[in-house]
Amino acid sequence: xxxxxxxxxxxxxxxxxxxxxxxxxxxxxxxxxxxxxxxxxxxxxxxxxxxxxxxxxxxxxxxxxxxxxxxxxxxxxxxxxxxxxxxxxxxxxxxxxxxxxxxxxxxxxxxxxxxxxxxxxxxxxxxxxxxxxxxxxxxxxxxxxxxxxxxxxxxxxxxxxxxxxxxxxxxxxxxxxxxxxxxxxxxxxxxxxxxxxxxxxxxxxxxxxxxxxxxxxxxxxxxxxxxxxxxxxxxxxxxxxxxxxxxxxxxxxxxxxxxxxxxxxxxxxxxxxxxxxxxxxxxxxxxxxxxxxxxxxxxxxxxxxxxxxxxxxxxxxxxxxxxxxxxxxxxxxxxxxxxxxxxxxxxxxxxxxxxxxxxxxxxxxxxxxxxxxxxxxxxxxxxxxxxxxxxxxxxxxxxxxxxxxxxxxxxxxxxxxxxxxxxxxxxxxxxxxxxxxxxxxxxxxxxxxxxxxxxxxxxxxxxxxxxxxxxxxxxxxxxxxxxxxxxxxxxxxxxxxxxxxxxxxxxxxxxxxxxxxxxxxxxxxxxxxxxxxxxxxxxxxxxxxxxxxxxxxxxxxxxxxxxxxxxxxxxxxxxxxxxxxxxxxxxxxxxxxxxxxxxxxxxxxxxxxxxxxxxxxxxxxxxxxxxxxxxxxxxxxxxxxxxxxxxxxxxxxxxxxxxxxxxxxxxxxxxxxxxxxxxxxxxxxxxxxxxxxxxxxxxxxxxxxxxxxxxxxxxxxxxxxxxxxx
Amino acid sequence: xxxxxxxxxxxxxxxxxxxxxxxxxxxxxxxxxxxxxxxxxxxxxxxxxxxxxxxxxxxxxxxxxxxxxxxxxxxxxxxxxxxxxxxxxxxxxxxxxxxxxxxxxxxxxxxxxxxxxxxxxxxxxxxxxxxxxxxxxxxxxxxxxxxxxxxxxx
Numbered sequence: 001x002x003x004x005x006x007x008x009x010x011x012x013x014x015x016x017x018x019x020x021x022x023x024x025x026x027x028x029x030x031x032x033x034x035x036x037x038x039x040x041x042x043x044x045x046x047x048x049x050x051x052x053x054x055x056x057x058x059x060x061x062x063x064x065x066x067x068x069x070x071x072x073x074x075x076x077x078x079x080x081x082x083x084x085x086x087x088x089x090x091x092x093x094x095x096x097x098x099x100x101x102x103x104x105x106x107x108x109x110x111x112x113x114x115x116x117x118x119x120x121x122x123x124x125x126x127x128x129x130x131x132x133x134x135x136x137x138x139x140x141x142x143x144x145x146x147x148x149x150x151x152x153x154x155x156x157x158x159x160x161x162x163x164x165x166x167x168x169x170x171x172x173x174x175x176x177x178x179x180x181x182x183x184x185x186x187x188x189x190x191x192x193x194x195x196x197x198x199x200x201x202x203x204x205x206x207x208x209x210x211x212x213x214x215x216x217x218x219x220x221x222x223x224x225x226x227x228x229x230x231x232x233x234x235x236x237x238x239x240x241x242x243x244x245x246x247x248x249x250x251x252x253x254x255x256x257x258x259x260x261x262x263x264x265x266x267x268x269x270x271x272x273x274x275x276x277x278x279x280x281x282x283x284x285x286x287x288x289x290x291x292x293x294x295x296x297x298x299x300x301x302x303x304x305x306x307x308x309x310x311x312x313x314x315x316x317x318x319x320x321x322x323x324x325x326x327x328x329x330x331x332x333x334x335x336x337x338x339x340x341x342x343x344x345x346x347x348x349x350x351x352x353x354x355x356x357x358x359x360x361x362x363x364x365x366x367x368x369x370x371x372x373x374x375x376x377x378x379x380x381x382x383x384x385x386x387x388x389x390x391x392x393x394x395x396x397x398x399x400x401x402x403x404x405x406x407x408x409x410x411x412x413x414x415x416x417x418x419x420x421x422x423x424x425x426x427x428x429x430x431x432x433x434x435x436x437x438x439x440x441x442x443x444x445x446x447x448x449x450x451x452x453x454x455x456x457x458x459x460x461x462x463x464x465x466x467x468x469x470x471x472x473x474x475x476x477x478x479x480x481x482x483x484x485x486x487x488x489x490x491x492x493x494x495x496x497x498x499x500x501x502x503x504x505x506x507x508x509x510x511x512x513x514x515x516x517x518x519x520x521x522x523x524x525x526x527x528x529x530x531x532x533x534x535x536x537x538x539x540x541x542x543x544x545x546x547x548x549x550x551x552x553x554x555x556x557x558x559x560x561x562x563x564x565x566x567x568x569x570x571x572x573x574x575x576x577x578x579x580x581x582x583x584x585x586x587x588x589x590x591x592x593x594x595x596x597x598x599x600x601x602x603x604x605x606x607x608x609x610x611x612x613x614x615x616x617x618x619x620x621x622x623x624x625x626x627x628x629x630x631x632x633x634x635x636x637x638x639x640x641x642x643x644x645x646x647x648x649x650x651x652x653x654x655x656x657x658x659x660x661x662x663x664x665x666x667x668x669x670x671x672x673x674x675x676x677x678x679x680x681x682x683x684x685x686x687x688x689x690x691x692x693x694x695x696x697x698x699x700x701x702x703x704x705x706x707x708x709x710x711x712x713x714x715x716x717x718x719x720x721x722x723x724x725x726x
Numbered sequence: 727x728x729x730x731x732x733x734x735x736x737x738x739x740x741x742x743x744x745x746x747x748x749x750x751x752x753x754x755x756x757x758x759x760x761x762x763x764x765x766x767x768x769x770x771x772x773x774x775x776x777x778x779x780x781x782x783x784x785x786x787x788x789x790x791x792x793x794x795x796x797x798x799x800x801x802x803x804x805x806x807x808x809x810x811x812x813x814x815x816x817x818x819x820x821x822x823x824x825x826x827x828x829x830x831x832x833x834x835x836x837x838x839x840x841x842x843x844x845x846x847x848x849x850x851x852x853x854x855x856x857x858x859x860x861x862x863x864x865x866x867x868x869x870x871x872x873x874x875x876x877x878x879x880x
Binding site for chain 1: 821
């Protein structure tokens with residue numbers, strides 16, 4: 001360990017609230033146990049804080065404050081703790097945190113116990129290292145006391161404390177009892193970056209072994225003695241109710257045990273999922289669509305467009321006299337963009353396993369928001385918080401869908417009528433048709449342009465549903481949804497700018513939710529498309545046009561220059577590949593995004609076939625995301641998030657007719673396949689800045705880069721997603 | 727009672743013959759490594775081997791397995807190809823959420839069993855029925871090439 005100018009970190013109360021006696025029920029990710037198990041009590045465990053437990057046998061158990069849904073956070077959090085705790089990663093056992101925002105809240109998410117918004121590393125960077133360093137300091141002190149030497153003469157490495165002078169050493173397991181009696185240190189020194197042994201090095205994912213042999217346990221894999229399986233149907237019209245059903249056709253089938261209902265939904269309970277699905281299919285259910293039964297996407301789009309004309313928008317940014325500049329400018333350019341509803345379509349369909357008893361309620365689920373899941377179970381069961389036990393699991397894809405707890409609330413409400421544990425599984429159709437979709441938006445831009453094509457002023461109006469107003473009403477102030485307008489002006493230094501917002505909800509009963517990339521995903525598409533339009537109008541190169549607009553000190557400049565170089569931006573594109581049809585056109589597009597504490601630029605290359613089919617051939621991405629914890633994960637997240645975004649650019653769209661979703665499964669909600677996946681080259685710029693987020697910016701930026709590439713290929717500007725070449 | 731060989735052992739599951747193999751494996755035999763994704767053979771998450779051939783368990787009735795060998799993700803690692811693929815998957819850190827990876831690995835193993843050194847076009851053809859929402863496709867391709875180069879053939 002280096003002693004050169006270590007940074008010190010104050011040990012906050014939050015980090016050091018000692019874990020209570022009720023340990024979380026954990027799933028060993030390493031061992032891949034097929035069932036949740038109660039963590040075995042140890043005779044004298046050392047639990048200096050809510051994240052670390054060391055047992056007398058030397059076993060190290062780390063509690064994961066964030067949830068693992070593919071983004072690699074279990075590995076990264078473990079690296080942060082282990083870096084300072086000085087334990088080998090190969091020996092740590094991981095467990096999911098219980099709902100407890102006081103101990104597991106994310107300081108970068110307003111203290112909420114939330115995994116989302118690409119802020120996990122930002123929020124964990126200092127607290128997790130501090131937790132590890134403080135625990136190590138106590139273990140070192142305990143050894144020093146035992147040996148009667150100064151703690152400063154001792155060092156820790158690989159779970160063992162060494163005394164250099166005498167060559168003596170003691171494993172952490174021998175020190176748990178004495179370390180537990182020591183006071184918590186008030187301050188600890190954190191390693192300087194130059195001394196990192198784990199952070200910044202590519203580390204294999206800790207959750208990979210159980211995920212390649214079938215032993216990883218997701219919520220849908222929970223198996224309990226006597227457990228039954230339930231297939232669920234909710235009124236297909238948003239906001240509608242269950243009117244009538246004859247249960248007999250289902251009950252007549254072998255294996256079907258029960259049909260249970262709520263006001264809006266119904267479940268067939270059976271011995272196995274097949275009988276439950278068969279039972280559901282046998283029913284003729286009468287629904288009452290109610291007021292929503294006439295709503296269509298076209299109507300919602302019309303309402304959004306009306307919002308573009310409203311005079312009472314909430315102003316997010318107002319800088320300079322934009323109206324006067326627009327009136328006086330030699331040239332103006334305006335455009336309206338449309339973004340569709342999007343489904344999350346995670347590969348693991350929504351599911352929730354419930355055992356509701358008079359004295360308490362156990363819920364086995366994969367959730368990005370354990371406290372919200374608990375609160376939903378409280379509402380549905382009528383039980384107090386301390387009677388609810390949320391057993392979290394690995395998540396088979398979240399993307400924002402599992403920030404919601406609607407499926408928990410529905411499952412617990414249905415479970416009120418069922419004896420014993422029951423697993424509720426949504427069909428794929430149910431999952432897509434009762435998603436809480438990313439909102440539709442309409443966006444309008446006006447730009448005032450000088451004689452050389454340079455912008456004098458920009459105005460951007462965002463119209464759409466407010467997720468924030470529903471999820472966190474306190475954060476929705478003066479009619480402004482800060483998420484809906486995030487990154488709404490791009491990273492540019494506009495001479496004058498106005499950004500405003502009009503809330504327009506789609507229909508009663510249809511909640512909208514966060515989707516990968518949150519606010520910046522829709523804003524990056526519209527802002528970067530419009531900036532491209534301005535560059536074309538000015539007759540300028542899109543990269544040069546952007547560089548001229550970026551502030552001189554912006555971290556984006558180097559990122560954009562790097563991506564242009566790496567993508568050979570100024571070299572002519574190769575002609576279409578031999579597999580293309582005659583008449584295929586190619587194009588290259590660029591987009592930049594500053595969001596989630598990271599700075600990203602992408603160049604996409606596309607081929608547009610005469611039929612209109614678009615293929616994304618290659619994406620080059622440069623990113624400055626500050627200091628990197630696990631470079632391998634950063635590469636994987638950028639690549640994967642780009643693939644995720646390509647689906648949205650080319651095909652992603654949920655539409656409504658008669659108040660119900662028209663899509664139902666992967667044949668009409670198309671996802672990118674391996675043969676369609678672009679080659680992605682990722683360039684991570686070295687940085688000494690604080691870490692930024694990396695799970696989402698790739699998705700946000702690629703949609704715009706692809707849209708700009710299609711415009712370059714065809715000369716046709718598409719202002720509506722998904723991209724359809726006419 | 728449908729009788730077949732499941733991961734090397736004879737089984738006699740007390741299920742109706744038209745039950746899809748997926749639910750028989752997950753809910754009756756207790757093998758949850760095979761995943762439910764779509765129910766219509768559109769996503770490949772439920773891929774298993776039937777006499778070595780990849781099939782979608784959600785659309786394969788148990789009756790179709792009678793007298794045959796069914797291999798799932800829990801046992802595929804016992805074969806040289808399966809072991810090579812799983813090791814390549816770990817070495818390349820392919821997985822993200824991991825939910826689709828059982829099916830990806832089963833499809834990859836079937837491919838490599840028949841084509842020990844597949845081209846990119848052969849990988850495209852064999853793997854494009856397996857959706858991955860996390861977008862791990864680049865690494866799946868690399869890992870298949872890696873598994874091919876490390877042998878895996880008996």
